[in-house]
Amino acid sequence: MSEKRDGFGSKLxxxxxxxxxxxxxxNIYRFPCLAGENGGGAFLLIYVAIVLCLGIPIMMAEFxxxxxxxxxPVGSIKSLAPKTHWNLIGYIGILAAFVxxxxxxxxxxxxxxxxxxxxxxxxxxxxxxxIEQGFTDFHNNPFRPFLWQFVFMGFTAFIIFKGVKxxxxxxxxxxxxxxxxxxxxxxxxxxxxxxxxxxxxxxFKPDFSKVDGTVLLAALGQAFFSLSVxxxxxxxxxxxxxxxxxxxxxxxxxxxxxTLVAVLAGIIIFPAAFTFGxxxxxxxxxxxxxxxxxxxxxxxxxFFCIIFFILLSIAALTSxxxxxxxxxxxxxxxxxxxRNTATWIGTLVSLFLGVLCTLSLRKGSxxxxxxxxxxxxMDKFSAxxxxxxxxxxxxxxxxxxxxxxxxxxxxxxxxxxxxxxxKFIYFIIKFVAxxxxxxxxxxxxx
Ligand code: PFF
Numbered sequence: 001m002s003e004k005r006d007g008f009g010s011k012l013x014x015x016x017x018x019x020x021x022x023x024x025x026x027n028i029y030r031f032p033c034l035a036g037e038n039g040g041g042a043f044l045l046i047y048v049a050i051v052l053c054l055g056i057p058i059m060m061a062e063f064x065x066x067x068x069x070x071x072x073p074v075g076s077i078k079s080l081a082p083k084t085h086w087n088l089i090g091y092i093g094i095l096a097a098f099v100x101x102x103x104x105x106x107x108x109x110x111x112x113x114x115x116x117x118x119x120x121x122x123x124x125x126x127x128x129x130x131i132e133q134g135f136t137d138f139h140n141n142p143f144r145p146f147l148w149q150f151v152f153m154g155f156t157a158f159i160i161f162k163g164v165k166x167x168x169x170x171x172x173x174x175x176x177x178x179x180x181x182x183x184x185x186x187x188x189x190x191x192x193x194x195x196x197x198x199x200x201x202x203x204f205k206p207d208f209s210k211v212d213g214t215v216l217l218a219a220l221g222q223a224f225f226s227l228s229v230x231x232x233x234x235x236x237x238x239x240x241x242x243x244x245x246x247x248x249x250x251x252x253x254x255x256x257x258x259t260l261v262a263v264l265a266g267i268i269i270f271p272a273a274f275t276f277g278x279x280x281x282x283x284x285x286x287x288x289x290x291x292x293x294x295x296x297x298x299x300x301x302x303f304f305c306i307i308f309f310i311l312l313s314i315a316a317l318t319s320x321x322x323x324x325x326x327x328x329x330x331x332x333x334x335x336x337x338x339r340n341t342a343t344w345i346g347t348l349v350s351l352f353l354g355v356l357c358t359l360s361l362r363k364g365s366x367x368x369x370x371x372x373x374x375x376x377x378m379d380k381f382s383a384x385x386x387x388x389x390x391x392x393x394x395x396x397x398x399x400x401x402x403x404x405x406x407x408x409x410x411x412x413x414x415x416x417x418x419x420x421x422x423k424f425i426y427f428i429i430k431f432v433a434x435x436x437x438x439x440x441x442x443x444x445x446x
Contacts, residue, residue: 005070006164007240013169014241015253020172020318021233022258023179025107026226028312029287031262032269034222036279036286039210040202043219044266046211050223051259054436057428058229058391059251061398064410066238067247072329073232076239081401089393090330093232096386097326100231102353103378104320105156109148109358110288111313113138118305123292128276131289139361149354152313156320157347160328161340164240168321175314176257182304182311183264189298190267195274202274203266213443220440221383226258230387230394233322236329247411248419261315268294287312324350353378392437399430 008014035043069076074090081087117123123131138144159167190196224230241250269286272294273279278286295305324346331342360367360374367374398407404426412419419425 008169008237008242009165010169011242011245011250013165013173014237014245014250015257016172016176017168017318017322018228018234018237018250018254019257020168020176020315021228021237021322022226022254022319023176023261024226024315024319025104025111025312026222026319027258027262028265028315029107029284031222031226032266033284033286034218035203035266036270036273038215038218039207040270041204041206042208042211043215044203044263045206046216046219047223047262048259050219050436051227051255053428054391054433055223055227055229056251056255057425058224058395058433059227059234059255060247060411060425061394061407061429062229062232062234063238063241063247063251064398064407065394066235067241067243068406068410069235070239072239072333073235073326074330075333076235077397081397084401086397086401089390089397090232090235092386092390092393093230093235094327094330096231096382096390097233097323098350098353099378099382099386100225101320101323101327101350103357103375103382104316104323105149105153105350105354106145106357106361106375107284108152108313108316108320109145109150110138111309111316112148112152113144114288114292114309115306115313118292118295118302118309121302123296123305124302126296128278128289128293131292132285135285135288140363145358145361146355149358150351152317152320153347153351153354155317156324157343159317159321160324160343160346163339164325168325171321172318175311175318179261179311179315182307183261183268186268186294186304186308187264189304190269190271190294193271193275193294193297195276196271198274199269199271200267203270213440213446216440216443217384217388220388220437221380224387224391225383226262227255228319228322230389230391231382232326232390235394236326237322239329243413246413246417246419248421248425388437388441392434395429395433395437399426 065076069079071079073093074087077087077090159171228234269290272290273286276293278290291308292305295301298304327346328339328342331337331345332339356367357375357378359365407426408422411422
């Protein structure tokens, strides 16, 4: 505990790290799949509405807790509300970090396999059926999915070992801009394909006939998952933000970057899906099968394919480090465990759960119950339950326990900044967010 607490060195570093946490597999791999399953444009509209109305205020609430409390999720809440049980919210976050990291490390491992496949020209000249078969074969391979999952978690642990400024900040600051450039190049390519019109129609034209409680919950879960809110990652990052930074503009930048990447991913994937006759409902394979197909048809596709999967893995990496950081900050600050030891513990426990996720995807796995694999369970349990519940308690804590004065004081940097929307933000945190989250939950239960 005597070690000096690490922190971000610059405002750009904060935005890169928080956007790095937000932008991840959720945007590029999960968002298009969910939009495909839940009515395309209608899902997008609901999603954007939730992100704008709830996402920004909840993100600010998390940054507020983190920066004011100055620690991990449990420790921050403890220091803001000593001798109470509010810190249980922090524990929900720690649990969520393990759950998300488990299935996330499985998919992150896939991105490395796909870099390898791209580099060895596996996709060249193959049709979509063969590429899809390759994906299934990979899940059933007794060795490779685990190898890549371990390697990926190794990279994550490496950066966390280095610390916040020399690890998290340094790497995300280079990687995030690179990700944007490649996404935009791919977008242009996809838009010139023959299925572009149909794909864009699918993504942007709302089909409200598909919208029901399940779709609302899925959009809510995805919004929270994508923004990394509801589980303390942003509380933890908030605790490393300098007292001089503006929490409102930081949140806005992060939300804008995150939503932009999700929409860009949709613009890349749907036109391509329609061009090659892949059903948009095709699930995870949409990203892992459709994209290699685009690269096959593209001049310089060999290189773009490699670069794309490198960047996908980087997007995943900047998210896994934020997840592991939650666990490590918690273990080291609350239990006095050395940071390096805490990194080992966090990595090994999440790898154990992650391996179960990977195993559950094998053909005939005992970890699959009916249609639901352990992998799906961890995904749905976090996005549709832990994150919304976490977010609900976070906003209740901020508005109903901490109150207006404390919140305004923090987001205006002790009255040195003018934040004209502060009343509006607080109103959402106090009334709108809890009611909307609860309503969607109750609707789902009924
Ligand atoms: N926001 C990440 C994504 O969209 O892929 C996933 C995630 C990272 C969720 C970190 C939660 C978190 F704390």
